Amino acid sequence: MAARSPRGSLSGASDIASDFEDSLKDLQRNDRFAIENLTNIARESTEHAQAISRVLENHIKATAPTRKLPALYVLDSIVKNVGTPYTVYLGRGLYSTFMESYGSNNDPTTRRAMDNLLKTWKEPVPGSMDHRPVFPPDVVRPIESALIRWKTGMLQKQNQPQLQPQGGYRSTATPPQYNGQYAVPPVPVQQNAYNAFGSQQTPQQLAGHAVYHTPTPMQQHYAAPPTSVLHAPIDVQVVKADISSLISRLQTQFAAAPYDTQVQTKLSQILDLQRAVDAKPPFGDSLRQVRDIVAALAAGLPPLPAPTPQPHAPVQWQAPTPTPQWQPPASFPLPYQPQTAASYMQPPPAQSQPLPILTPGALSSLQALLANGQKPSTPQMRTAVPALSSASHTQLNNVQNNVAAAPTANTADLLAALAKSGMFPIMSAPNATPSVPFSASVAAPPASSTASLLQSLQSILPPASQNGTPTMIPAQLVASKPRIPFSAAALKQFRPELVRSLYDEQPNQCSNCGRRFLANDEGRAKKARHLDWHFRTNQRMADPNTGRGQHRSWFVDEMEWIRLTEFDPSTTTADAAIAATTAKKQKGPQDQYVRAPAGVTRNTCSICQEEMRSSYSEELQDWVFMNAAMYNGKIAHATCVEEIKKSSLQSASGAMAAALSGAYAGGRRQRSETPDSALGKRKAEGALAGAGARIKMG
Amino acid sequence: MALPGLSLPGLGLQPASTPAQGNSFAPPIEQVTRTENLPARSEWRFETSFGSPYNLRLLGGHAELFGVELATNQPYDLSGVQGAIFTWQGCQLEITGEAESEYAAEETEYATEWLNLHGMLETLRSERPSDGPRMLVVGSDNTGKSSLIRSVAAWGVKAGRTPTVVNLDPRQGLLAPPSSLSAVTLGSQMEVETGFGIAPTSGPTSMPVKTPLIYHYPYASPTDRPDVYKALATRLALSTTSKLEEDVTAKQSGLMVDTPGSLGLTDGKGNISEILHHLISEFSINVIVSLGPERLTNSLSKRYSTAKGHEEAIPVLRIAKPGGVAERGEPHMKQLRSRQIKQYFFGSANESLNPHSHSIPFDNVVIYGAKPLASATETSSYGAAEEEEDDYDPYTDNPTTTASGSGTSNAFFEKVTPSVAMTASLIAIKFCPANSDESTIRDSAVMGFLYVADVDEGRKKVRFLAPHPQGWGNRALVWGGWPEAVVDLVT
């Protein structure tokens, strides 16, 4: 009876997952085409990612040892080519998935292959703009550690008489220090799609026996434990002192050469960094990153130039605030000055000095230009960013090429792309791309990209709230919400508290779209997800492959619209979204029931004519027919009723028309009579009839 | 059947290189960029034409356009817009491009009233969480009804609500082309440039999409076919109500119903249109906001704001219309419609879309022509209300037409053969099968719109531009006289 819903109901999910499972079971060896095919299924069914991931994990564990490696390659191909949400789902169980496979294999070649596989998961996807590793370190590291322990154990065992031929791993429990530490944060980690095969495959390989090759990005030796573990602890105070001294050095430089963008950029970066560190002292890897960046910035400082003070205007330096700075001119009338809104009354940089070469404004206009998706023309770029007006065509072309590949959800990436073009040699550090935290609220140490910045945020911030409701929870913004009676008398008076509730009480703003977030942890987590969403969508929109075939979707029909729960994908975790869809779907026909009329224990479904039996529901304290609904006055399987509604093109229009003809015919002047609900579930009274739903005056 | 190059020989037109109005952010060099400093609670009013670019950028402070806040330093393309950038706190704007008119204004009492209306709706939401405000906004044309709804919807969203907006004016689409009556629940932020945002597409979008439910009323005014209009309003009310019953958050957030200006007119004695009564009843309206003249407000108050019999009172509030609202001429409205149609097929500058060409023999399509108001119904269209003697009923429809599948004399549709007369007009695809009965076709929701690119009467083939590469199966197609043909869709 399970109808295959086109929009991915539960039955749809299980269908796709079982298709996937069937193909997976056929995978006996390292067959590139089969692996590609499975990857494509996964790619096209991301809405069923959870089910598919589970099928894949179970298969890897259950299948014969010789088939485990090919199956792991499927996993590898999916996480590298599709990325989120698979990285999230598969990351969670990766430890046991991987260790089971490793432990059940005796073949040294296979194990080496698995070692290599694991190695690539610590790296970014080759060729990807995304600098993050395939799986986050906290997923991979426990596996590495366990392997090292296990290998050490095996070595020791080899020196002893062999008692057990294999399975040593099984006796090695999860290293206790990692227990529970490798849960992946629920925030989606988007991997940029890349061609795992094309770039590395020689023609012979393609023509001949196709084998899935794990991309091996770096020649890096891996047997050693993760380097981070070996590092001596870093004192956060030392780092802070380094930052302070660097700031004073840069300020001196800035005063001497206020138009030196390099200094300016560095200064604003280090100030951002200082704010971030002060707001939330980093630890562990984050702290190390901070220290490295500080070191890189310090090392890159040119010798102090001879001071060349401006003849007329001594430059007074003022620390930039993260919010856009602007001060109305002196003559500017300001009748309304909210106490809390001091942030926009900063000295205007544009008025005290000429337009600096790379102001945030110039950057964002360049960003906007690039966000268009089309390659901007060089004149356009020159107009958008005055600083580029003197650049050569070749340089501009470089910029175009570098930024067009991944425009530019954020300033950091844009700067990186510019730096890559040789336009602005901003940072001399080998891997430290300049990163400009979005605002003071993003209290995190800079990392190699915004993406990893966001990721490191996740480790600092408390995990996102896990409730399954994707609808926006009405933000109880203000404790002292004004009560405004619905009356003409209440209309005229200006209420600054209403303005505050829309602005000041949600100070945390997205610089891309202007959306605001609360200043609490939830707001920050939402904003982080939101920025990540911008980043991902902009990346996808910039991808030339997505641009081509885009078209408008058909509108939805009534039933689908009625059942659709609106939620904001930009602030909802993949988990919550899926949970919500699932919850929504579980309200499907099989959960409907009809209370059994007294004495009736059996019934024949009026549609399929099969027998139905009543059962006792503890919850309802009554005898009911489960999976049942009234159909033309008789009890039928709810799933049968659903089927009928779906199979005819009229979808619900039959039932609705019936409901409506009553409502319409009877409802001409007076309020409509309560029609039978079109959904068969709910009476429309109180809704359509609006009984008692009136609002009192004043 | 997708046509990659999308050449439309039948029209002899070149494919659009940039879709829709599609001007880019970077203005030509010669255009003057200037800055405006606005004091708190003032606004920048502007009216811009469709052809020439007009870009705004917020340099400092805070500002919003109909409740939707501008991000700092982002350029907004506001060509072909009549609107006002409002600031509560003061702001500095950078303006590039030419406007038909633009000026700063400080008479903005209306904004205070609108914000207070938002505060009132918030109060109602908090005090009656199980039964949110269902507001109807009425007033004649050019009084700012849609802007008011946009603003309170945007503020509601900003306050964490998910309000549902219903548009009952077929002259302007909401997330759909004109001739649509639509409803949408706003689950995510609204947009500065497009207002409500964008309907779903096959690919990524710069802002989260909004999913509307669409019905088709291919006439300019409710009075053109009051029977059809009322039936569709009932249908839309039923769907909307059902949705709110499914979703407590949406129900608490409430409903905002936008009405066409013609329903804000009263007769010589101050009587209200019967259709308006119908809407108030069908949507179980519990808050009425009038942007119209005193007379309309008085009539509404008289009728609704005191309890009558089994009906409870509905408060009626008269709200100031914004000072900046000018009469929008028919040429402007026509261009607006044309732009909405273009955007439906081609998307916007940010999200460019590819429509697809489908060439189909006459024999394989069933098209229903929506008939104009039949003379039979016209004769009986004025009459007294059943309930109250003093109620004015200029639009009472012939009772027999409301019964489904009634006699042929009052038919809504007739089957038509494709003809050149259809060229460049819109056709609605209904969710129902082609052979459904009349009232089913009338009441079915819209799956999509087709643009008649070319009718070859000699070869008996019609070529449609469709938003989607897939066919639409054997579904009923409806062609109406509204909106007018858009010949420059692909220029």
Ligand SMILES: [Zn+2]
């Ligand atoms: Zn945003």
Ligand SMILES: [Zn+2]
């Ligand atoms: Zn059955």
